[in-house]
Amino acid sequence: MQDSPNGNTLGDLYRDWGASLLRFASTLATSPQVAEDLVHDVFLVLQQRLATGERIDNYRAWTITVVRNLAHKERRGAAKLVEMPSTIAAAPAPQHEIIALRGLLSPLTEREQEVLILRMESLSYREIADELGVAVGTVSALVARSLAKLKDVSRKKAQQGGRSEAASR
Amino acid sequence: MKQHPDDSRLVSLVDGELTPEVAAETRSHLEKCWRCRTRLQAFEEQIASVARVFDAAAFADPRWIDRGLVRLGVRAEQTHQPRSLIRGISGFAFASLVAASTALWFQAPRNAEPRPQSAVSVPASKAVAHPVVSVPKAAAAPALPTPAPAPVVLEARIDLDQAEVAARYALFRIGADLGDPVEIERVNGRIVVGGVIALEERRMAVIGALRGIPGVAAEFDAPTGASPIPIPASAEVVVGRPPEVESELRQFLAGGQRNALEFGGVLIQRASRAVDHAWALRRLEEGFPPVKREALDSTSRDILMEMAFAHLAAVSSEMSAFGAEARPFFERAGVASAGTERAPLFQLVESLHRNTLSLFAAVSASEHSDPKARMIQILSCLEHLGPALSRTEQQWKTQGAGPRKEP
Numbered sequence: 001m002q003d004s005p006n007g008n009t010l011g012d013l014y015r016d017w018g019a020s021l022l023r024f025a026s027t028l029a030t031s032p033q034v035a036e037d038l039v040h041d042v043f044l045v046l047q048q049r050l051a052t053g054e055r056i057d058n059y060r061a062w063t064i065t066v067v068r069n070l071a072h073k074e075r076r077g078a079a080k081l082v083e084m085p086s087t088i089a090a091a092p093a094p095q096h097e098i099i100a101l102r103g104l105l106s107p108l109t110e111r112e113q114e115v116l117i118l119r120m121e122s123l124s125y126r127e128i129a130d131e132l133g134v135a136v137g138t139v140s141a142l143v144a145r146s147l148a149k150l151k152d153v154s155r156k157k158a159q160q161g162g163r164s165e166a167a168s169r
Numbered sequence: 170m171k172q173h174p175d176d177s178r179l180v181s182l183v184d185g186e187l188t189p190e191v192a193a194e195t196r197s198h199l200e201k202c203w204r205c206r207t208r209l210q211a212f213e214e215q216i217a218s219v220a221r222v223f224d225a226a227a228f229a230d231p232r233w234i235d236r237g238l239v240r241l242g243v244r245a246e247q248t249h250q251p252r253s254l255i256r257g258i259s260g261f262a263f264a265s266l267v268a269a270s271t272a273l274w275f276q277a278p279r280n281a282e283p284r285p286q287s288a289v290s291v292p293a294s295k296a297v298a299h300p301v302v303s304v305p306k307a308a309a310a311p312a313l314p315t316p317a318p319a320p321v322v323l324e325a326r327i328d329l330d331q332a333e334v335a336a337r338y339a340l341f342r343i344g345a346d347l348g349d350p351v352e353i354e355r356v357n358g359r360i361v362v363g364g365v366i367a368l369e370e371r372r373m374a375v376i377g378a379l380r381g382i383p384g385v386a387a388e389f390d391a392p393t394g395a396s397p398i399p400i401p402a403s404a405e406v407v408v409g410r411p412p413e414v415e416s417e418l419r420q421f422l423a424g425g426q427r428n429a430l431e432f433g434g435v436l437i438q439r440a441s442r443a444v445d446h447a448w449a450l451r452r453l454e455e456g457f458p459p460v461k462r463e464a465l466d467s468t469s470r471d472i473l474m475e476m477a478f479a480h481l482a483a484v485s486s487e488m489s490a491f492g493a494e495a496r497p498f499f500e501r502a503g504v505a506s507a508g509t510e511r512a513p514l515f516q517l518v519e520s521l522h523r524n525t526l527s528l529f530a531a532v533s534a535s536e537h538s539d540p541k542a543r544m545i546q547i548l549s550c551l552e553h554l555g556p557a558l559s560r561t562e563q564q565w566k567t568q569g570a571g572p573r574k575e576p
Contacts, residue, residue, distance in 0.1 A: 011238055014237055014241065018234050019227060019228040019229070020227075022233060023223075023227055023228055026226070026228075027226075030370045030374055030377070031373055031374040031376075031377030031378065032377065033377035033378075033380055034373065034377060036233075036236075036237075040240055040241065043237070043241055075370075094226050094227065094228065094229070095342055096342075097226040097227075098226050099343075099344075100222055100225065100226065101222050101225075120219065120220065120223045125181070136186075137177070140177040140184075140186060141176075141177045143177075143184070144175075144177040144179070144180040147176075147219070148176060148215075150215055150218075150219065151211060
């Protein structure tokens, strides 16, 4: 098996990072199946790169970049993903939870969503900035703005809830 | 620090992204400033609540990793059990059942009809033991949209009823049994799920959800032309126009027509959601009448029951919210409900939906229609919903739990 830059095997990388990457892909992809195909393709490319002796310093950031690119292509119908062989058994995807997450993020702009998701995936501001090609200061501003927006949305919802409760009395 | 730190700096502090000097400076400001500490706390709370939703969406089942490794060729084979359709009752459906059963029911109807204690309760058997349902080995069959490259284990006869339940369940899991124009047919010994779904993302999601279910094919089209927009059923009773009800409506809402519309919007949404669930339930009842349900294997029957009870719970909770919001308002407008016959749940919900649309069309457009008659209809539907829900629930319980045919 191919060694990764950290001395881990590809299997270790997958175990360590695969589930997080799958969640990240699910927030971008059109369905959990497509997300799975995306992640698979990313690791496939990683496998090939490592086989040619290429050095990848930060594999987490690298896989995120590739997932993002593939997801954007897939949405435009430009990506040809390797389809899942149907003979491999699947576990149930946390579909409702993914929908809830997408719903939560929906008031945000695409950029804000990306920043928040990447931050939630424990990337540093520097890593996020590199990933999105913006300044570190922009990342902190985007994180603050998206949190403030979400706070605002939940406050409005709470007020509405309160109003309808009051109306029922 | 004299100036208050801005949001971006506060968040950076929480995230450990400030240089030690700036962090120390900010912290010392926070020690002195109540306002900024409160702001910081608000951010931390918001982060915690986002994290909760985020963590819930984790692909926590180790089978996902196994599957990925097998696919990459890193691992030879899977050690885990084959694909499980539901991990017990899905958390969401279970939570909604519990929520609905504990939800407050409408205020006591004025008619002497006894009030149900809980509209939908969790069947004892379900609450105790969540069935872990797994599709038999033969389920590892060709993927959906692409034709099977190699017929693997397809000699096993596919039980069409079982396949239909699995297809319905896949749609149910992504909410595609609510309002999406999806048809389920049996064509040449297989289940064909088709229809026209305009939004590509949605179409792909539906196809993706159906992928890999044995004996099920998805045939979806993109829309070819402009689809007609459904027009709400027009008012059936036209009895002149009693302006006093309209003005009463507006007076009650204090803010005039805009508030009436806003209020109406909420009710219409609730009624629409309830009618979507009522339709979904009706399709289950039509697709699987009691005789057919009894002939199903226990796995399919459990899945069917899970879907039915989730829809019942949704109708119940939407309608109880509708009742809580609308009833006092209608009472203020001086309408008393008249009795209706013992209508089935579906008819009641549908009639309530139709009447709600008509009512608010009438109020907002001031057309020749009778808002009062609509309100009476709505109230009487609401009053008969409780018993209808209990009856339907009872029917599902008794007819779903017949003699069990094991797979």
